[in-house]
Amino acid sequence: MNPEFRPEPLAELRRTHRCGDLRRENSGDEVVLMGWVHRRRDLGGLLFLDLRDRQGLTQCVLNQATSPEAFAKAETLRNEFVVAVRGRVAERSAETRNPNLPTGDIEVHAEDLRILNTARPLPLQVAEEQNVEEGLRMQYRYLDLRRPVMARNLALRHRLAKATRDYLDSQGFYEVETPILVASTPEGARDYLVPSRTRPGHFYALPQSPQLYKQILMVSGVDRYFQLARCFRDEDLRADRQPEFTQIDLEMSFVGMEDVLALVEGLMGHVFQEGLGLELPDRFRRMSHAEAMDSYGSDKPDLRIDMRLHDVSGLVEGCGFGVFQAALEEGARVKALVVPGQAGASRKEQDALKELAVAAGLPGLFFLARAADGMKSSLMKFLGEEKALEICQALGAEVGDLVVLAAGPRTTLNTALGRLRLDFARRYDLFPQDRFEFLWVLDFPLYSWNSDENRLEAEHHPFTSPLPEDAGMLETEPLKVRAAAYDLVLNGNELASGSIRIHQREMQEKVLANIGLSVEQAREKFGFLLDAFEYGAPPHGGLAVGFDRLVALCAGETSIREVIAFPKNANAVDMMSGAPVVVDSEQLDVLRLKIQPRD
């Protein structure tokens, strides 16, 4: 590099356009662009400079013959220097146009070049689409975010957030901020704790969601509330899970379930229209939780593929095959999946599928291939040609398809086959691209059984109202009570989750009692909410959308880290700042905290 080089001041120079703006219509205009040196092509007396900012690239031309001073400076440029270019827009000749660039019809003939700042050689290259190790990307996130893909993701996130605010505003919602320092509550994920200085030994928690506050806002008469709310959960991470994440949190008064579903359908419609220019159906498909589990083996079915779980217990009953017989006698089921076009799967391929089945938690897997020259199966001697054909017909398996069968107790069989369904779809590349399949899953159970702690727990959360027609069973058969809860599923991802809430103290105490909270404990933990219910709480309900997931799905990214500016790594560490960090003992003293040595 030029050791004697000093950056020049911006001074009076102001940019007139961004690097993605200029088109043929601008030909002849004098413009000033500012940005980063994306790439440089030095041909000798002629030098091309791709100038980049967050929204695009513009080719600038420096000609030694016409602008010797600017040219001389341009020869010292290196990747990611920050420069200002003043020059004239010129239409490119037909042979030199670049059809891959929105600005490819023009170029800027630079008359003046100002180097605003230099850059050291880069630890990761901004201009190359290389698979850089993620830890390095995170450490140098400011460079990573300059990459066009990341700039695009940030822009998309902004547009989706804006569309959300615009739509909810149009529907009469107030955006209200709720506290970040809140009280720890039982149930749910592990809380992040913040020690109190003024009350040593006491702690705030960071909110897992603004649930209680938004319900209180309904009691306050806010009527319709939303927030792009940051939420915190101290649990282990995944590709689609961060310790802090963002929800579109919303709540409405004087509504029933249909009102919330309709509102969210409208919201998604607007957001997809504004963000992606995509038209969504006015109404989303619906499915009961029971059907989702029985037919798709998941409470968040991916409907981009229509492979389904079929119960063939009735068809194989009495066929004499020991594994199936034994299962059916124990009250278990035999279910099947049709894998399209895989009738010819080799023995090796079948073994690979069996391995997937074992990984999914099944003891084994049986095959029935409907080949062009007849049925192929190790079960043929039990089933017989006729029965095998009957099964295929019942499942809609065509010639060329492969039927896989497995036996097991209902819920474990469903879950395992649900996983296999997705494994198969991935293996045979059955997922269509650019398809968005929304689905409402309804009629969730209010409670599920926690066998570790030997008690009921809330399937959704303990403020969810039971369906009125099931409320009578709260004391007698709580596991049969369905909740007024709804999940919005998009391509197999739980995108949003919500419910109509309880708004009466008596009902709330009853529901809490079932999960093992006494009236005293309930009062201690949620007393303010229970009290609020006694001062005129309106019926209300709402939901929360996983905003990071929404953006990731729209961006076609599989990890939400790609749509969060500064995410944490798998160990919840911010690789750029180093957080969490050790603090001075003085800081601990003020909080009256002491770190215990391990073990």
Add this chain to the structure above:
RNA sequence: GGGGGCGUGGCCUAGGGGUUAAGGGCGCCGGCCUGUCACGCCGGAGAUCGCGGGUUCAAAUCCCGUCGCUCCCGCCA
């Protein structure tokens, strides 16, 4: 808490007990080049193969441990 994968110049990677093997691409440095757009051509610098230990006559390579990154299960109302 458990399991899997990965770690080789600044970046992406090849190699997988020895015979001149640390090779390639990008980037970096120097030179040439007036229509390139992943410009091209010529030359150059840069790595004790994450760290520690072990096996061996010999370890980037095999083994154990450890650290880091990553994915999955548990967990995430």
